[in-house]
Amino acid sequence: MAKLSRRVLLGASAGGLLVMALGSRAAGNRFVAVRIASDRSYTRVSVEADGKLRYKYFMLENPYRLVVDVEDADLNPVLGNMAGKLPANDPYIANIRTAQKDGNTVRIVFDLKRRVLPKVFGLQPEGDVKHRLVVDLYPVAVAAKPGDPIRAFWDSRKPAADAPAVKRDRRPLVMLDPGHGGKDPGAIGRNTRIREKDIALHIARETKKLLEASGYQVLMIRNSDIFIPVPERPVLAQKAKADLFVSIHADSVESSEPRGGGVYVLSQKGASSAAAALLAANENAAGSIGGVNMGGNKDVNQVLMNMVQTQTINDSKRLARFVLNQMSKHNKMKNEVQYAGFGVLRAPDVPAILIETAFLSNPQDEALLNSEAFRRKVAHAIANGVKQYLGVAVLARR
Template identity: 55%
Template sequence: MAELSRRQLLGASAGAMLLGAPKLALAASRNQFLAVRIWPAQAYTRITLESTEKINYKYFVLNNPNRIIVDIENANLNNVLNTITQKVQHSDPYIRNIRAGQKDDNTIRIVMELKSNINPQIFNLEPVSNFKHRLVMDLYPANGRVGEDPILALLNDMGVKSPTNTINNSSPYRQTAVPKRSNRRPVIMLDPGHGGEDPGAISPNGLQEKEVVLAIARETKKRLEALGYKVYMTRNEDVFIPLKVRTQKAQHVQADLFVSIHADSVNRPEPRGTGVYVLSERGASSEAARLLADSQNRSDTIGGVKMSNNREVNNVLMDMLQSQTITDSSRLARLVLNQLGKHNKIKNEINLANFVVLRSPDIPSILVETAFLSNPQDEALLRSTSFRKKVAQSIADGMKQYLSAAVLAQR
């Protein structure tokens, strides 16, 4: 065999490198999975796969037994995706188990074994906030109806009638228009902010807003029910609920009051205290209020919303802001803020901002920022069970004062 020169060897090596380059480039461009998260809830279970690149997928549903098969292209298994089986909780109402495997050199197959018939909604989300590309797999109960709108399931999980296109043209409180008080029980909707994929604000020590406000809302519900009111919650578990669905839920049960509960955060530790916000048609009362509203309104982007094709759900008449409702909201806000001032530093004025969850045209609505997670003193308060109970009692007492003078709409 002829002996190869050094130059020939180098040339051959370079050619081999060039021939191998496309394969190397292809491997480098493949999706790298960064996180797998599963959020089980009675309303629906959400699975998210986070990746460096947009995830190309196909899926199909099988029966007997019920399964969902998802094929992900241009991807390889890694240690992150291999943990998906361990992410399933025994208490998950919809998923029995999940497994992932390499179907072929270019495709990953995920098999979900289900506990019941499911209406899956699968879609991609673009990078936002601290998240990269995400594939979202929402598993809604099918309820025996093929093609049922999954957003309706979020409204129907409270056992009330389907929404209609009608809406009250007057505020639930009309002291001049209604001559005598109604004896019916007031209906209140409590809205613990964020949830599921959207943690809300996070303190330097890892305390999450979604956990704090859910605990406070549950305490508030107990106190309001002890007063004889009928109380609903937009969420009573760690689940993501779109902002407009929260307001639609209030309309759905014909709520008389809507209170959204949050915990504030800014990029410096000095600000602290409690604030109450009402909707402003003319803009925020301060730059801080505007920034806060922008932050809270991004929840849908972070949590991810696949909008419904159902006109009854999407068309919630958000542009019908009534001045009387805002006036009623301001009065409620003042009474609640006065009670909250007994337990933490407050600003004397009511804050104004354009929060999505406050845009119900005929339901007096307020947003309570209980304290600052970004402030060490306030964070310590928010960790305290006693402070959470005090906040809950303050909200309930303020609402009781408001309702004692309000005239409920005849329904």
């Protein structure tokens, strides 16, 4: 498996591989090498450092740019000179700019020749090679090469009739998931007996109105008091080809002490077990597994699944941060995005978040959740966060 993924993913390295000399300065995270390799199918930029790199990235249009912010790092000559290592004939990158954005963030801007599908991820040290931040740039539209499952996979992720500078042929589709329903009331307020399922539906309906008023398509997993099993919910989102999935809940614990909200994305562990379950149920399957088009080979399927999930989780985290920031304006929130194995978040190819709006087990929060005004604020916060995400997201996968 390890061998295969390296062969497939690093297949381009035979071409113009460039390695820069080691830097000289010792800092928190020191950049030690930059490698740029490209072939006709994609370009890989690999930044090596002596510590694990934390990063954020986003795309900009007019002109197309990919911006990568690397945290806890100082701009050093190794990184500063990376533009000089870019082959002039790289199919996707016109130029690379670097700057010290603030005290501990280095910004890398890739000026692009065309629209691309970026994949940004970290790699653990291996042999002599230290921690790496990898930026892969794939064409959004490529001609299929028969028998190349990776290529066929990326083809399958692009929207129909897509071409550079041509807009998507449909409006973004948001799937809202009011938690619980029907025979499952969810949590119940201690003072007012209000039910989580009703609160969630109310907030989802408000959010739907706001998003539709902004021109987005919105579907609801349920829009009435019906029971839909948790495992069916991500499947419904996939079938609808939703661009993102937002599950709305209210929290409850035994103690009446905890209050405030939180935004959750699928944990890596949850993702691995979801992938394992899907792959185990579809041993050697060709066709589609959980919305992901597969080759006929078990190991290739694994690689494809990992690629999709990495991108989906990165997108989910970005969505979660936007919504979290918006929600923080109206209630106490957990500062960071939370990770959990929630079954409802397990679609491998749909960015998904779960929002715990507040605690029904806490009197103060219960009063908030029972008020029309607070629910409307939450709906605004969700809608605004979703809009911010859709403003920068790369929605080329369907």
